[in-house]
Amino acid sequence: MTTWLPTLITQTPQEGYELAVKLSRMTIKITQPDAEARERMRPEYAEDADSLISVSQVVATHFATVAAANGYWTSKS
Template identity: 75%
Template structure:
């Protein structure tokens, strides 16, 4: 089963969750070692600037997902 079968979601909230998944997947594919990623978590989870950067990636992906769902209009 694909991790990304479709960009369609039932609601905007589910679309936002998909945007987060898309944002994390690039990280996972670049650094597949689960432990290495876990070790970095305190770094970004406690840095305001890191969290803002994460939010920017989510915003870019959410725009794509929202367009794919015709903004759930």
């Protein structure tokens, strides 16, 4: 497997959130490596509110992890 995640450290919360989204997307890609299968399934969840809420929960969990790794972007002085 190719290394795509060299660090959880980001400069800003915005970058941290973008990393959280990437983590979520990579989880799906690794779990279902067949791009055609992912495309076939997309219409099923794209219009499903429960599925979209679930995605938000997964991103939030990843964002909490990234935020913790970054000390919540606060100075420790």
